[in-house]
Structure formats: structure tokens, C-alpha cells
Amino acid sequence: MNTLTKFIYSLSVIPLGMLPQQVFSQKPNVVFIYADDIGYGDLSCNGAKTIKTPNIEMLANQGVRFTNMHSAAATCTPSRYALLTGEYAWRKEGTGIATGDAGSIIRPDRYTLADMFKSAGYQTGAVGKWHLGLGDKTGTQDWNGHITPGPSDIGFDYSFILAATGDRVPCVYVENEYVINLDSKDPISVSYEKNFEGEPTGKLNPELLKMHPSHGHDMSIVNGISRIGFMKGGKSALWKDEEIADMITGRALSFIEKNKDKPFFLYFATQDAHVPRVPSPRFVGASGMGPRGDAIIEFDWSVGELMKTLQKLGIDKNTIIILSSDNGPVVDDGYKDHAVELLGNHKPAGEFRGGKYSSFEGGTRVPGILSWPGKVKPGVSDQLLCQVDMMATFAELLKVKIPSGAAPDSENYLAAWLNKGGKGREYLVLQNLHNNLSIENRIWKYIAPGKGPAYGKETNTEFGNLEQDQLYDLSTDIGEKNNVAVQNPTIVEKLRVKLDQIKTAK
Ligand code: NG6
Numbered sequence: 001m002n003t004l005t006k007f008i009y010s011l012s013v014i015p016l017g018m019l020p021q022q023v024f025s026q027k028p029n030v031v032f033i034y035a036d037d038i039g040y041g042d043l044s045c046n047g048a049k050t051i052k053t054p055n056i057e058m059l060a061n062q063g064v065r066f067t068n069m070h071s072a073a074a075t076c077t078p079s080r081y082a083l084l085t086g087e088y089a090w091r092k093e094g095t096g097i098a099t100g101d102a103g104s105i106i107r108p109d110r111y112t113l114a115d116m117f118k119s120a121g122y123q124t125g126a127v128g129k130w131h132l133g134l135g136d137k138t139g140t141q142d143w144n145g146h147i148t149p150g151p152s153d154i155g156f157d158y159s160f161i162l163a164a165t166g167d168r169v170p171c172v173y174v175e176n177e178y179v180i181n182l183d184s185k186d187p188i189s190v191s192y193e194k195n196f197e198g199e200p201t202g203k204l205n206p207e208l209l210k211m212h213p214s215h216g217h218d219m220s221i222v223n224g225i226s227r228i229g230f231m232k233g234g235k236s237a238l239w240k241d242e243e244i245a246d247m248i249t250g251r252a253l254s255f256i257e258k259n260k261d262k263p264f265f266l267y268f269a270t271q272d273a274h275v276p277r278v279p280s281p282r283f284v285g286a287s288g289m290g291p292r293g294d295a296i297i298e299f300d301w302s303v304g305e306l307m308k309t310l311q312k313l314g315i316d317k318n319t320i321i322i323l324s325s326d327n328g329p330v331v332d333d334g335y336k337d338h339a340v341e342l343l344g345n346h347k348p349a350g351e352f353r354g355g356k357y358s359s360f361e362g363g364t365r366v367p368g369i370l371s372w373p374g375k376v377k378p379g380v381s382d383q384l385l386c387q388v389d390m391m392a393t394f395a396e397l398l399k400v401k402i403p404s405g406a407a408p409d410s411e412n413y414l415a416a417w418l419n420k421g422g423k424g425r426e427y428l429v430l431q432n433l434h435n436n437l438s439i440e441n442r443i444w445k446y447i448a449p450g451k452g453p454a455y456g457k458e459t460n461t462e463f464g465n466l467e468q469d470q471l472y473d474l475s476t477d478i479g480e481k482n483n484v485a486v487q488n489p490t491i492v493e494k495l496r497v498k499l500d501q502i503k504t505a506k
């Protein structure tokens with residue numbers, strides 16, 4: 001310790017263990033925890049009774065819990081695209097649910113949330129589920145070499161990711177754009193078109209499976225589970241689903257420890273509770289609701305580990321944690337994991353209609369918590385908020401000027417996000433699986449007429465598609481039960497015009 005440092009500590013205003021520069025550079029660390037397919041009603045802080053999520057409850061109690069926070073879409077890739085670019089995904093071709101061999105969807109020339117944090121002097125890390133494509137062109141990546149472009153080209157200093165989802169090949173971890181634990185004598189091949197000769201599949205070899213598909217998911221078998229897509233080789237690099245939460249949580253904690261003396265932004269995207277739900281044996285049976293409930297409890301554990309580590313390092317007070325989900329919940333998303341049979345009275349989407357894939361509130365109204373101990377007043381906020389605004393909101397906090405043309409749909413609602421009495425959005429546009437759009441304000445929700453099935457039998461989802469106007473009064477009908485479009489033509493017209501304006505604006 002040099003003399004100046006000793007002198008500063010001797011003033012005894014600095015907690016022991018905290019470096020003086022942390023006191024002087026008060027830029028808060030930001031950890032964005034992004035759950036996968038966890039619904040509003042899946043958390044005990046939002047009223048779940050059967051599933052207990054005590055760590056998230058603690059986070060909610062020390063921060064602000066949002067009851068009207070939305071992902072920008074009802075599926076993963078477009079929600080993540082909107083969060084990271086500040087642009088609604090429906091403006092951009094090729095942002096639907098990505099295959100596991102999709103090329104990079106966010107191209108290196110894009111200004112991203114990670115770039116924004118970097119320009120404010122942050123160290124940036126992306127850990128967990130990616131699902132935004134990797135490499136230059138679909139199907140042409142060299143999984144055995146440098147997979148580029150990747151997260152480092154869009155602002156992340158460090159990355160440890162699952163290329164796509166737990167249910168898509170390749171089932172390997174990619175750290176800083178290289179597959180880890182790969183044996184060069186057993187290279188990886190991936191195809192989304194056809195199987196590799198002699199390789200078993202879920203369809204032809206169900207006897208090899210420890211978890212069976214209910215729909216789809218009958219291609220290559222990895223770790224006794226058949227997936228979407230075909231892969232061959234890379235045996236030493238294949239993940240074990242039971243270890244994914246430990247692996248990614250571990251990498252997130254090391255990233256935090258390594259950067260504890262600098263401001264950092266960590267994007268921590270879990271695979272919980274996406275299918276296949278295969279939590280660590282530590283959580284098997286924990287919920288009494290089978291793997292889906294157990295995976296939610298595993299997610300809560302990950303959140304607890306992050307919170308404990310921040311505390312241990314003495315940086316919890318200078319760290320903003322945001323917790324949300326990429327879309328609403330789904331119970332059967334393609335594997336026979338007893339989620340439907342063991343659901344009981346549990347309501348994954350809470351009181352909202354629909355779920356993952358849907359235009360109804362259950363599709364995008366997701367858990368939302370922001371904690372910043374000592375800075376953000378604990379409470380509950382019903383302001384209309386969306387993840388697409390993260391960029392402009394945090395740019396305001398950090399006084400970063402977003403380059404013109406970047407993040408066209410991102411708006412600054414800092415005072416609302418920090419629970420300082422500010423208002424949220426006046427209008428928000430949302431997108432379902434079939435790219436049908438809806439627009440809502442705090443009272444009305446208008447679902448524009450669109451093609452596509454009204455109901456999906458396999459996932460038991462009400463998609464919200466209808467070829468007529470739909471209008472719901474969210475102030476009295478939060479469950480969107482009564483379509484009042486016919487009775488309110490003026491409101492329908494106003495929202496339709498507003499939606500058209502937003503569509504053509506940027
Ligand atoms: C669907 C998959 C589903 C899930 C989803 C993406 C089938 C039959 N269904 O196509 O299991 O992977 O894509 O989920 O293959 S998301 O949360 O990443 O958007």
C-alpha cells in the first residue's frame with residue numbers, strides 16, 4: 001500500500017478491502033441476469049406459491065420489482081436482438097429464432113449495449129446462452145477454429161457461451177470464440193440439413209434416450225438427449241446438461257472477481273428454464289414439480305451465487321442488478337419432462353393470458369427487478385417498461401452519447417427504471433412468434449390483425465393471432481378475456497395509426 005493509499009484508508013470513510021479508486025470512480029457495475037422462458041408467475045416474489053425462489057425474493061425486496069416489464073418479443077432471438085441493439089427486431093430480416101449454425105445476426109458494425117458500456121470505460125462480459133448467431137455466414141462456421149465474428153466483435157471483452165440453445169447443436173461451450181476442451185483429432189461437424197452417416201438420432205434410436213421428445217427435438221443425440229440439428233465429433237467438448245448452470249455461474253463469478261476493481265457490465269443469460277430441463281442433481285426433486293420447477297430453483301441458486309459474490313467482494317452496493325426473462329413461459333416445449341402433469345395449480349404466466357410465442361401479455365410481460373442498494377428505493381412499479389430501452393436508459397445514467405442512427409427504438413426512462421417517480425413508455429410495440437405486432441399503452445392493448453394459427457396444440461399456447469382487430473382494456477381486463485374492438489372503433493383507429501407511424505418511422 002503506498003502512502004497516499006494508506007492516508008486515504010486512514011480517513012476511515014472507505015470500507016476495508018475496497019480500493020480507493022472504487023470510491024472515486026463511482027460508476028456502478030451492471031449485471032443483467034437474463035432468464036430463459038421463465039414467466040412472470042414462476043417467481044415467488046410475483047406470487048408463485050408452489051415454487052420458492054428466495055434469492056430472487058431478496059433481490060426484489062432490496063430493489064424495485066416491476067409488474068409491467070416486457071421483453072421486446074415473445075421468443076428469444078428477437079428479444080435479445082432488441083435488448084442488445086436498441087432496435088425492434090421486426091425491423092430487421094433474419095432475427096427470428098436462430099438455428100444453432102446461424103451466422104452472426106448482430107454484425108460487427110452495429111453499435112450495441114456492450115459498446116455503450118465500453119465507451120463509458122466498462123469491462124464487458126457475456127456468459128451463458130447466446131442464440132444470436134456466430135461466424136460470418138449460416139452453416140459455414142469452422143467449429144474447430146476461430147469462430148468469428150462473435151461477441152468480441154460487438155463489444156464484449158469476454159465471452160463464455162452456448163452457441164444457441166440447450167436444445168440445438170452444437171452442444172459445446174464457446175469461450176472467446178473457440179470451442180473449449182476440443183480434441184483436434186475428433187473435429188466437430190454441424191448440419192441443419194441432414195444427418196451424418198452412421199450417427200444415431202432420437203427418431204431412429206429412441207432406446208438411447210434418457211429424455212424423450214414430445215415434439216421436434218428428434219435429431220442428434222448428445223448426453224442421452226436428442227436435439228434440433230445434426231452434429232458429429234467433438235466428444236471431449238460436449239457439455240453435460242446437468243453441469244451447465246455450474247459452468248456458466250462459475251464463469252460469471254470469475255468474470256466478476258477478475259474485474260472487481262473496474263466498472264464492469266456482465267450479461268448473464270441462463271439456459272434455465274429452457275428445454276431440455278436437466279438441472280444439477282442438487283436440485284432434482286427440489287420443487288416437487290419435476291425438471292421445470294427444479295430448473296427455476298436452479299436459476300434462483302445462480303442469482304444467489306452472484307449476489308453472495310458481490311457481497312463478499314464488497315462491491316454489492318456499487319452494483320446494479322437487473323433480472324428479467326427473454327420471453328414468457330411454456331410448459332411443454334418439446335420434451336416429455338412431466339412439466340404438464342406436475343404443474344398443479346401453478347400459473348407460470350401469472351394472471352396473464354398466453355405465454356411464450358404469444359401476442360397476449362403472457363408472451364412478453366416478464367419478471368423485472370432492478371436492485372441498487374442504497375441508491376434505488378425498494379418498492380413496486382407498474383410503469384410500462386421494455387428491455388429495448390436498456391441502451392438509452394443506461395446511456396443516460398453513464399452520460400454516453402449514442403451515435404446517431406444507432407438504437408433507433410431505445411428510449412431513456414432512467415427515472416422509472418431507478419424508481420424515482422418517472423414515467424415509463426407511453427407506447428410499446430411487441431412481436432409474437434409469427435411476427436404479428438401489437439401495441440399497448442398502460443390502458444389499451446391492440447393486437448393488429450395477422451395470419452397464423454390462433455392456438456398451438458403442441459405447446460398449448462394461445463398465440464393471439466386473429467385476422468380481425470383485437471382490443472383489450474388492460475386496466476380492467478388484465479387477462480385479455482374480452483375483445484372490445486368492435487365497441488371502441490376510435491381507440492382501435494388511434495392505435496392502428498400509431499402502430500403504422502412507429503413501423504414507418506425509422
Ligand atoms: C422452437 C423449439 C422450442 C424452442 C424454441 C426456441 C421445436 C419443436 N420447438 O422451434 O423447443 O427451442 O424454438 O426457444 O423445435 S427460444 O426461447 O430460444 O426462443
Ligand code: CA
Nearest residue numbers: 036037076326
Ligand atoms: Ca426463451
